[in-house]
Amino acid sequence: MEIKTIIFIEILPFLAFVFATIIFYKQLCLKRAAPPLPPGPRGYPILGSLLEMLKNKPTFRWIEKLMQDMNTEIACIRLGNTHVIPVNSPELAREFLKKHDVDFASRPELMSARLTSTGVLMLVLTPMGDQWRKMRRVLVSEVLSPAMHE
Numbered sequence: 001m002e003i004k005t006i007i008f009i010e011i012l013p014f015l016a017f018v019f020a021t022i023i024f025y026k027q028l029c030l031k032r033a034a035p036p037l038p039p040g041p042r043g044y045p046i047l048g049s050l051l052e053m054l055k056n057k058p059t060f061r062w063i064e065k066l067m068q069d070m071n072t073e074i075a076c077i078r079l080g081n082t083h084v085i086p087v088n089s090p091e092l093a094r095e096f097l098k099k100h101d102v103d104f105a106s107r108p109e110l111m112s113a114r115l116t117s118t119g120v121l122m123l124v125l126t127p128m129g130d131q132w133r134k135m136r137r138v139l140v141s142e143v144l145s146p147a148m149h150e
Contacts, residue, residue: 037083040076041066048078064088 043049056062063086067075073089087093096104105128126132 037076038074038085039070039072040078043078046080048080048082050079053077053079 041049041052044051053059053062063075063077066077067073067086067088074085074087074092077084077086087096109127126135
């Protein structure tokens with residue numbers, strides 16, 4: 001009985017070390033897989049640049065000054081867990097809005113949207129897809145049509 005306990009006590013730290021190494025390795029690989037982001041302010045660990053944004057009003061002037069100080073037309077500002085990418089160049093904005101419109105057209109699925117809508121799909125909160133297109137078609141043809149308001 002004592003031998004099994006001693007073996008268990010000796011193996012337990014080894015297993016903990018192996019488990020911690022696996023977790024560390026996975027975290028390291030996940031950080032490398034992230035796409036490169038444009039330059040931006042460093043920000044705080046959880047809040048990002050949220051405090052700076054609230055301190056410097058109006059926000060759009062703070063962002064513009066930040067981009068001028070960094071001498072860049074595109075930046076990445078972290079607000080909480082969200083990366084906001086302001087663009088100061090018409091050419092870059094055109095590329096975002098025309099070439100990559102599908103990537104930016106959808107809305108994220110938020111827990112707050114589910115709670116406020118109590119499970120009912122609404123056009124404003126539905127992510128872009130087949131259901132969103134159907135709802136938009138019905139809204140335009142039935143609710144917003146001039147014939148319905150006469």
